[in-house]
Amino acid sequence: MGFVILILGGTAEGRRLAEELVGRDAVLSLAGRTRAPLVAGEVRIGGFGGVDGLRDYLRGRRVTAVVDATHPFADRMSANAAMACAVEGVALMRLVRPSWAAHPLSETWRWVDGHDDAARLTATLGARPLLTVGRQHTPDYVADLANHDLLARVAERPSAFLPANWTLITSRGPFTLDGERALMTAHRIDVLVAKDAGGSHTDAKLTAAAERGSAVVMIRRPPSPAGVPEVGDVAGALAWLG
Numbered sequence: 001m002g003f004v005i006l007i008l009g010g011t012a013e014g015r016r017l018a019e020e021l022v023g024r025d026a027v028l029s030l031a032g033r034t035r036a037p038l039v040a041g042e043v044r045i046g047g048f049g050g051v052d053g054l055r056d057y058l059r060g061r062r063v064t065a066v067v068d069a070t071h072p073f074a075d076r077m078s079a080n081a082a083m084a085c086a087v088e089g090v091a092l093m094r095l096v097r098p099s100w101a102a103h104p105l106s107e108t109w110r111w112v113d114g115h116d117d118a119a120r121l122t123a124t125l126g127a128r129p130l131l132t133v134g135r136q137h138t139p140d141y142v143a144d145l146a147n148h149d150l151l152a153r154v155a156e157r158p159s160a161f162l163p164a165n166w167t168l169i170t171s172r173g174p175f176t177l178d179g180e181r182a183l184m185t186a187h188r189i190d191v192l193v194a195k196d197a198g199g200s201h202t203d204a205k206l207t208a209a210a211e212r213g214s215a216v217v218m219i220r221r222p223p224s225p226a227g228v229p230e231v232g233d234v235a236g237a238l239a240w241l242g
């Protein structure tokens with residue numbers, strides 16, 4: 001029997017791993033929420049249908065190893081993968097960017113556990129927030145911040161209604177320090193809201209915010225599934241796959 005790899009993606013790391021595995025029996029799975037990236041290898045799109053659907057897929061494709069390269073905040077998919085792989089006896093590794101909890105500025109941030117707390121706290125910390133929490137959760141901030149001059153940056157435009165005094169910009173990064181400085185200066189940002197995405201792809205905003213003395217509201221990651229080994233980069237995942 002061959003060695004069949006399933007990559008649960010939706011991140012830059014998932015895409016890069018898929019590119020590294022071209023020529024091997026590997027499938028990149030995407031939720032289908034955003035435009036599909038151009039990847040050379042095999043791609044499947046859409047949910048599996050919960051744990052049972054994923055178990056069926058693992059059996060049907062005779063998957064022997066799963067790399068969970070979903071975003072650190074995609075906790076439902078990670079939990080489903082942990083459950084399905086345990087039951088089906090399939091090896092599972094989580095590829096996840098190291099948290100910003102160890103970032104040199106982390107002690108200066110206001111850490112919160114979720115978007116509701118982040119929205120309430122942000123309302124008290126500044127008048128001109130920069131919101132960088134992703135398309136799905138941007139609308140969660142409307143109730144608390146509708147009257148703020150808010151700048152929301154998302155990879156793709158949310159479908160929900162957003163207040164007229166909010167400015168929306170779409171961009172995927174990576175973002176440079178000079179670019180982040182210019183953006184925050186142009187919009188006179190006084191508070192930044194971010195999720196602990198980790199890694200270096202989007203961390204320039206943290207330095208730019210500190211330089212201008214803006215408050216930072218940081219949303220903690222959901223807990224990782226218990227017992228699943230983790231690597232922090234694509235090289236680590238490749239080493240594990242052997």
Ligand code: NAP
Pocket residue numbers: 007008009010011029030031033045046047048049050051053054069070071073074075076077078080133134
């Ligand atoms: P989630 O809440 O953990 O997952 C919700 C459902 O979406 C899952 O139960 C699964 O549906 C489906 N799904 C998620 N990832 C999938 C994948 N790679 N392949 C096939 N189905 C997948 O996830 P989310 O937070 O909505 O994120 C959706 C996707 O966007 C993920 O791939 C994630 O890596 C990416 N992403 C998320 C964030 C974020 O902040 N959450 C940021 C950047 C990128 P079924 O139960 O039907 O299988």
